[in-house]
Amino acid sequence: MQMKYVTTICPYCGTGCALNLVVRDGKTVGVAPSNRSPVCSGKLCSRGLHAADALNEGRVVQPVVKGETSDWETAIGKAAELKKYAAGEIIIITSPRITNETQYLVWKFAHSLGAAIGVIHGGSGVPTVKLDELKDADVILALGNVMQALPLTGNRILQAKENGARLLYLGPQSYTAVQADTVEITDEYKELPPGFGALLKNAAHPAVVYMANDSAAAKLAEGLGISAAVLYDTNNGRGTSLMGIGPLSLQESTKAALVIAETPLMEQDIYADILQKLDSLELTVVAASAETSLSAIADIVLPIASQHESDGTVTNWEGRVQMLRKAVDSPEGVKSLQEVLAELAEKMGFGIPSGTPEEMYTALAGEISAFGNSTYEQIAKPEGVFVQEV
Ligand code: SF4
Missing domain, CATH: 3.40.228.10 (Dimethylsulfoxide Reductase, domain 2)
Structure with missing residues (x-):
């Protein structure tokens, strides 16, 4: 039996408590508090204490096209039909729970595609206390x-x-x-x-x-x-807002959508209000780590890695950038969001940045000034690094 503790950030709210995921034989089996974080000083709420179970719930492990399981090549080929839609007809609804680095890639992808990008529940306020x-x-x-x-x-x-x-x-x-x-x-x-x-x-x-x-x-x-x-009520809501990604609604003109789906970690179905509209679009592509209400209405579902399956950074409500660490490998058949975006972009005939999470953070920090004062190495410290006021 192999056991390890991986220090990472709670996947739930924007407080950004650090926790240790307990990994046994390649599976997350529990949570132990992390005493080194100044955010939570060894404490966790009941949601954080049960994070290991929630991260594994209802995983999607195979692409689905029109309700039938499919191979990746077919699913990416069909999803690339998003390219047919003009600016104003296509939107990207992203998740404020993905890392700063992957959010940066979704943002670049949206710009290259000419799509509007936003989140369902977002905010743009700037806190003035820590x-x-x-x-x-x-x-x-x-x-x-x-x-x-x-x-x-x-x-x-x-x-x-x-x-x-x-x-x-x-x-x-x-x-x-x-x-x-x-x-x-x-x-x-x-x-x-x-x-x-x-x-x-x-x-x-x-x-x-x-x-x-x-x-x-x-x-x-x-x-x-x-x-x-x-x-911010999600673990990277502030980071998402700092990239200028705010609330977005579907317009009359919207004909196609790419949704980076929230996981069942959410306590309410945030898609309930727009489910019918998404269902009526010509093309809805959903990239998800787990089953959501979107699975039933999506034309294409692309299975992606969940939060504890890759490295990256997240920004808590006060602007503290902290390290999210890979604890386990993804299930077989699942790709990282970065891989999926790269394959889609290639099929659509444009490129997006690629590299390690550290290289992606450096690229993000070079482009978005709030992140420009920190390096990946500094963020690895238990206290993380605060974004700079801009
Ligand atoms: S849900 Fe929020 S308050 Fe509770 S442990 Fe996670 S980050 Fe901390």
Whole structure:
């Protein structure tokens, strides 16, 4: 029996906790906390503790064309028909859970194809506090259920409370509301309740916390002019946003789509609202590591590696770039997203960058200035490297 521990990043929320995947005989069998990360200091929430199971669930291991299993050559050939569509007719819906390096390749691929690129739930807010600074705030305004979405970011808020901070809450009934000192239950965030403004104004270190994909909360928070923790709910939502990839919707003119599918790690089916529209397109190609609701409606499904099957980097909500490490090999028949994009691009008659994850990070850092201050080697340290403000 061969056993090893691979230090990587939790695949779930944008807090970016480090964890050790326990690998036995080439399979992930469990999770152990990582004491070396300043993000989580050896703690994990229940989702992180069960990450090993979720990473293996419902894998797709063979290409599918029109509901029938297929070989790779046929599937890539059919998927390359995306090239027939003009700009304005084709979109790429990418996942904010893929690494910075593969996101960079999807972005390059979209540009070469002339396709619009975006995510289903995205955000574009720029946080002005770091995770660890939250515990020093003396009044914190939480807009919505931030503590349930990012549990260990929520821990820092509770730490601030233990240090004497007052926690104000505005939003629907929720776990965060239960933890707050002063609560206003509402489904809207149009204005601050009476009294909240004065408490924030009189505080020495006030802070507001909200989700990056909550535009109403963002609007209210921006008007306050105080330190803001803008939380991304996926493990590379911030990195995706830094590449200028934001929310995207299908237009009347959309005729074809390439979807880099989210995995069953998501707790709700984020495709439910657009499933019917995707189904009605002339061509829908889905690249996925596991079965999703898209599997039933896709014209072509291309099986890709899951998060713990290749190296790369991800960026947490505060802008900390950290190393995601390969723990196991992909199942037979599965390709990396990088390979799939390269094969599709070649078939379509254009090229995209290629190389090791380190070479891809260097290329990304040379092109996207937020990443320009760090090297792959620096990111390998337990504390990672913060992106630079641009
Ligand atoms: S807080 Fe988020 S990143 Fe940390 S263990 Fe929980 S789900 Fe994973």
